Amino acid sequence: MNQYETVFIMTPVLSDEQMKETVKKYQSLLKEQGAEIVYEDNWGLRKLAYPIQKKGTGFYYLIEFKAEGKVVDVLETAFRRDEKMLRFLTVKLDKFAIAYNEKKHNKKKEENINA
Numbered sequence: 001m002n003q004y005e006t007v008f009i010m011t012p013v014l015s016d017e018q019m020k021e022t023v024k025k026y027q028s029l030l031k032e033q034g035a036e037i038v039y040e041d042n043w044g045l046r047k048l049a050y051p052i053q054k055k056g057t058g059f060y061y062l063i064e065f066k067a068e069g070k071v072v073d074v075l076e077t078a079f080r081r082d083e084k085m086l087r088f089l090t091v092k093l094d095k096f097a098i099a100y101n102e103k104k105h106n107k108k109k110e111e112n113i114n115a
Contacts, residue, residue, distance in 0.1 A: 001066045003098055008088035009058035019059050022084050033074055035067035052086045
């Protein structure tokens with residue numbers, strides 16, 4: 001089983017509730033395909049580097065998961081069919097990226113505990 005990280009940008013015209021429903025849809029899709037979600041992070045509404053579909057902002061969301069390679073194909077097909085998606089990128093993580101992400105996640109947890 002490989003570890004992947006996917007970041008997707010949703011259209012800014014969605015309400016907060018619609019954005020959460022869309023994220024839940026992809027979380028359940030991953031779980032149905034046998035993936036194990038390792039980490040998630042809502043980056044919120046951010047300005048885009050350049051306009052996409054005449055929009056200057058978008059909702060960013062990151063999901064890190066463990067799965068077989070075919071799950072990525074299913075996920076990306078679903079992204080392509082969804083008009084709420086502006087862009088997405090899925091990357092296979094090597095052992096160094098996994099170690100770096102674990103360190104980063106632990107540091108973020110410590111900051112939240114101490115805050």
